[in-house]
Amino acid sequence: MKLEGIEIIFNVLNETAEILQAELSCSYLEALAETGENLFHEDILQEELSELTTKRLKKIYSEIALNQFTNEQIRKGYQLAILKGMKDSVQPNHQMTPDSIGLFLGYLVNKFYENSKSLSLFDPAVGTGNLLTTILNHLTSKEIHSIGVDVDDLLIKLAYIGANLQRQPIQFFHQDSLQPLFIDPVDAVVCDLPVGYYPNDEGAQKYQLKAEDGHSYAHHLFIEQSIHHIKPGGYLFFLIPNNLFESTEAPKLHVYLQEHVHIQGILQLPLSMFKNQQAAKSIFILQKKSENVKAPKQVLFASLPTLSNQQSMGSILQKIDKWFAENKN
Template identity: 45%
Template sequence: MKDDKIEGLYTYLDDTATLLEENGLGTYLEGLVEAGENLFREEIRQLLPDDQVKVLKQTLEKVLQQEISPEEVRKAYQLAVLKGMKGAVQPHHSMTPDAVSLFISYLVNKVLGKRQDHVTLLDLAVGSGNLVSTLLNHATTHLQAFAFEVDETLLKLAFVNANLQKHELNLFHQDSVEPIALQEVDIVVTDLPVGFYPKDDVARDYELRSSQGHSLIHHLMMEQAIQKTKAGGFLFFVIPNFLFESEQAKHLHEYVKKETNILGLLHLPKSMFQSEQFGKSIFMLQKKGESTKQPKQALLAELPSFTKKEALADMMKQINGWFEAELSIK
């Protein structure tokens, strides 16, 4: 039954976005924003021919008659965004895969446990909001989330995504490498964009700036994240596997060791990527504080394919054992 709800919602989103695009009212992704707004306000708000409005109203009514959970909303919305991104030309329009988001959610819940206090979370490159909404949907404690996105279309998608899932998400339309007016948070989770950062005047204030030419945005964003994390707070980055192979890697490694305790590096399954050069990993850090200590043994592992349930369950058992032995987290 659940899949029927996801399929019904996806059909409504896809039909509306396609129709708006065909009528010259924006790109497919912009149409998705409008489709989400229509669903949130429970009305068709665009100026379209009467017969098209009638068709969209019928699809919308079907969706509104169903009880759809936040996770079902997220999955349907994600499928539509993925379709839109395939047609988009911007290279930065990409999404954290579902299995990766869910695995990071498990790791975040592991370090947070069932904390009763107020937990703040930051994503410095939220994109369409799939990763942060996965974390919010599966959190074992209440999270107050803050997120930055420089791309206006992606930001609008994240905004509608959060509204439809009834999430408390504070969104900022800003380049997160620039100075941000935000207090330190308990946890940072970011799927890092990769490439050169064009604003040399902004990069000048960073320890990880390049001595020649443009600085690397993924290095600057890691420094910003560490600076915006409370002492003892945790950071989870999705990083390219070549992160520590560049000319500036030594500088990055020294900075990370100075400011944080390196908890682990989990290589994502090779089967997820077209080739090894596009491979990624989850990099886990804890900002140094009075009661923190560097684990005797960092958690280093090659994750099995997320479709191999037994191998994955065995890996999670090993990871749980590591958390208990090294960080006293059960």
């Protein structure tokens, strides 16, 4: 992939976002959302700008045509601008899932749905949409109806604009995913689980995985909500903290999973990906129980090497192929 394409996209977004940030007295990320809207609509939508600023923006936008770039070039250029804006953001939930994980999750979704020409895909903590669009950009052989939900108004706006720029028709809902969701059951779920406590104790009451005392774990409730909204036999791909089964609430989670899903695999991500080893994560693959679905003969366990190590990754992919041949007939 040409770096020039990614750089051109980033430079246009960055320069115009900085102009809008100064003129509108807003944050860089808010200005990025504004300029993304302009770029998509090929127009300047902010009526309060000075004539000089409008002319400057028009000149910069006129030098770029989105249809000359691939979806991945647009996604990566936009992602770089978001990452720049996030450096100023202090919210810990504003963390983007690394590209290499998104690519690997795309590979896994494709593998588990090899025989499906179309599927519905749901991310209940979509954030800026980077994980979802990474997967969609690599599942081009399938017709995918995708849905993203997030409680953060700025993140969901950035996700919606990124999807428009990449011409990905994703349905977005701005709401708390742990409140009732008005969506049809989906074929598959992908989610980088938000880890922490859910502050809404009343809202947690309807969940089996609620805590008996104090706040419930949001990540446990997200797992339950996802299982509730997936079709029988559907697969769920979660990024989970490595210590998921070490908390005081873990026994309850274990019983719940045994009742509702078959565990398909746990793939531990390389520790080198995480600055803090306490924050290390694994990919957790589940299948919702259904009459015609059997548990795998054995669960797929693997520790992934550094994802850029092609030789080691090659042997892991062979291991996954072998597991599919033995367990997925």
